[in-house]
Amino acid sequence: MSIKNDLFLRALKGETVERPPVWMMRQAGRYLPEFMAIREKYDFFTRCRTPELASEITVQPIRRYGMDAAILFSDILVIPQAMNIEVQMKPNFGPYLPNPVHDQKGVDEVIVPDVNVELDYVMQAIKATKELLNNDIPLIGFAGSPWTILCYVVQGQGSKTFDKAKEFCFTNPVAAHQLLQKITDTTIAYLKAKVKAGVNAVQVFDSWGGMLSPVDYQEFSFKYIQQIIDALKEEALVIVFGKGCWFALGDMAKSGASALGVDWTCSARNARYLSGGNITLQGNFDPARLLSPPAVIKKMVTQMINEFGKDKYVVNLGHGILPNVPLDNAKAFIDAVKEYQQH
Amino acid sequence: MSIKNDLFLRALKGETVERPPVWMMRQAGRYLPEFMAIREKYDFFTRCRTPELASEITVQPIRRYGMDAAILFSDILVIPQAMNIEVQMKPNFGPYLPNPVHDQKGVDEVIVPDVNVELDYVMQAIKATKELLNNDIPLIGFAGSPWTILCYVVQGQGSKTFDKAKEFCFTNPVAAHQLLQKITDTTIAYLKAKVKAGVNAVQVFDSWGGMLSPVDYQEFSFKYIQQIIDALKEEALVIVFGKGCWFALGDMAKSGASALGVDWTCSARNARYLSGGNITLQGNFDPARLLSPPAVIKKMVTQMINEFGKDKYVVNLGHGILPNVPLDNAKAFIDAVKEYQQH
Numbered sequence: 001m002s003i004k005n006d007l008f009l010r011a012l013k014g015e016t017v018e019r020p021p022v023w024m025m026r027q028a029g030r031y032l033p034e035f036m037a038i039r040e041k042y043d044f045f046t047r048c049r050t051p052e053l054a055s056e057i058t059v060q061p062i063r064r065y066g067m068d069a070a071i072l073f074s075d076i077l078v079i080p081q082a083m084n085i086e087v088q089m090k091p092n093f094g095p096y097l098p099n100p101v102h103d104q105k106g107v108d109e110v111i112v113p114d115v116n117v118e119l120d121y122v123m124q125a126i127k128a129t130k131e132l133l134n135n136d137i138p139l140i141g142f143a144g145s146p147w148t149i150l151c152y153v154v155q156g157q158g159s160k161t162f163d164k165a166k167e168f169c170f171t172n173p174v175a176a177h178q179l180l181q182k183i184t185d186t187t188i189a190y191l192k193a194k195v196k197a198g199v200n201a202v203q204v205f206d207s208w209g210g211m212l213s214p215v216d217y218q219e220f221s222f223k224y225i226q227q228i229i230d231a232l233k234e235e236a237l238v239i240v241f242g243k244g245c246w247f248a249l250g251d252m253a254k255s256g257a258s259a260l261g262v263d264w265t266c267s268a269r270n271a272r273y274l275s276g277g278n279i280t281l282q283g284n285f286d287p288a289r290l291l292s293p294p295a296v297i298k299k300m301v302t303q304m305i306n307e308f309g310k311d312k313y314v315v316n317l318g319h320g321i322l323p324n325v326p327l328d329n330a331k332a333f334i335d336a337v338k339e340y341q342q343h
Numbered sequence: 344m345s346i347k348n349d350l351f352l353r354a355l356k357g358e359t360v361e362r363p364p365v366w367m368m369r370q371a372g373r374y375l376p377e378f379m380a381i382r383e384k385y386d387f388f389t390r391c392r393t394p395e396l397a398s399e400i401t402v403q404p405i406r407r408y409g410m411d412a413a414i415l416f417s418d419i420l421v422i423p424q425a426m427n428i429e430v431q432m433k434p435n436f437g438p439y440l441p442n443p444v445h446d447q448k449g450v451d452e453v454i455v456p457d458v459n460v461e462l463d464y465v466m467q468a469i470k471a472t473k474e475l476l477n478n479d480i481p482l483i484g485f486a487g488s489p490w491t492i493l494c495y496v497v498q499g500q501g502s503k504t505f506d507k508a509k510e511f512c513f514t515n516p517v518a519a520h521q522l523l524q525k526i527t528d529t530t531i532a533y534l535k536a537k538v539k540a541g542v543n544a545v546q547v548f549d550s551w552g553g554m555l556s557p558v559d560y561q562e563f564s565f566k567y568i569q570q571i572i573d574a575l576k577e578e579a580l581v582i583v584f585g586k587g588c589w590f591a592l593g594d595m596a597k598s599g600a601s602a603l604g605v606d607w608t609c610s611a612r613n614a615r616y617l618s619g620g621n622i623t624l625q626g627n628f629d630p631a632r633l634l635s636p637p638a639v640i641k642k643m644v645t646q647m648i649n650e651f652g653k654d655k656y657v658v659n660l661g662h663g664i665l666p667n668v669p670l671d672n673a674k675a676f677i678d679a680v681k682e683y684q685q686h
Binding site: 163170289293 | 501503504506509510513514553555556557558559587589590607608609610613629630631632634635636639661665667
């Protein structure tokens, strides 16, 4: 059955649109009181693993603001969890992996799971969400890039520098590449299963790609993202978002991806130039700029669309929405796009 | 009296050199056992405020490795401290400001001090260091950029996003600009006093400039860095280092600065292109790459020099040296530069 509002899919395909589509990274998140109500009752992985909860959380922002795409509520760390690596989500701390991988033995113990068994709960959540969405808008599935997953798996927690993860790659590249390949194989199977379960597009989040030099980025991150794109592109629209990865936009544009995410440090002009000017771009409002007054937000969004151009463009933030964004400010962001009139 | 090894100063002036000079950001730091020995006995601000300690710490890495420039041991937060803002340095936590500025009243209470009184201990440390250095190599003085100082003054501590600092700027720009101007005025007086006390060059660290969009960067950071350059350039060589500020290299190149620092996400080729190809650049070895084996480090340093070119170039890291870098690895970095032969 076709999607009623297919603005997002048309933009990903590079088709002409009346206005650009809009969604927000982490739109199903802590700035929403209805999300906080569920969060008080159920812990993080219960929310991820219970299809009724994950689907409800996914559609909450859509009901409130009417974005042009939904993104399945889940987490990039369900992948290492399925690979036999313990992942905890600690309140006021973030992800915590009590047994990080730091040597060949650790890599050997990591498994490539049957995602249809270990991550069946995600597929059930997709099916439940599709029912709630009723084909009104497309549903996005996502995964972390293999490098970004390795960062957590080796570092064991969030970090400003991910120096342990980098040390592992730089001192034990053979083991690091084996780990990256296991994560890649799992991610490919996972995203294929998600597409089969009903998502209309997939996004690969390379949240920590910008920690690497351009040369190391090719070796430890992009090589594996390319494998994912190659495996998925025939059956799905693929968006690649590398935070801080402006230097890789040129290679990403030639990768077969349908669209590239851009963070707010890369101007529309630089992003179009670096990506060759022909691929759909997604972004790049500074999440902290959603703390500006609503009137300022609306003006800045209009200007952003004018700078990117209405076609081959998906309006989004340059990273996830912050928890302390007022509801009216999020509304101003979405409304400004819907009210957009080309000058 | 002239400096015996003036490679660094000649490179900053754009003169032809036999080989590029080398120093490392945070070279007087926690990877050195002789630094740790002093650190065990004296707390952070005692080390900063005692000329005998600050000067000894400054020359420790020079004795061990023979860098081509020393940088005075101090901290960017001595500025807000002198401006009547309490700054603590908490072990295993970093800077902590118990009374952050978050409104007009807070800004009004911030003073522009007489730096020759409040920061006289820095000037004494410079004089003591100059004696120890015996005119062998130049001494660098430094300050944080006004934006980077504001980040701490408003956020109250380190942060991955500095969202409170940004919120303050975006919701109360009038007060934010007043605070930035007070910091700028203090910084200009401070750096002028340092030059008078004997430093041979100054570096402005914009550690958190890369948190801002290019437009916000102009408004909240670069405008004030430009004021500092304008005030200092007649009497000192000025280096500007903005981490993550690749997008501003073009403007920085026209600012009157003598050299620009570059982080490791910006390749030599991109850095030369973005800065217009004519200004001296400084950087940009990934600090985590110093965890690679020494032979790999040496090879990568040689390649880095070949890519930047030996002239108009200062070899450095792309950010501060990490505490867990082995001594032999730091040595490999410095030695590779000294052994450099143009191909």
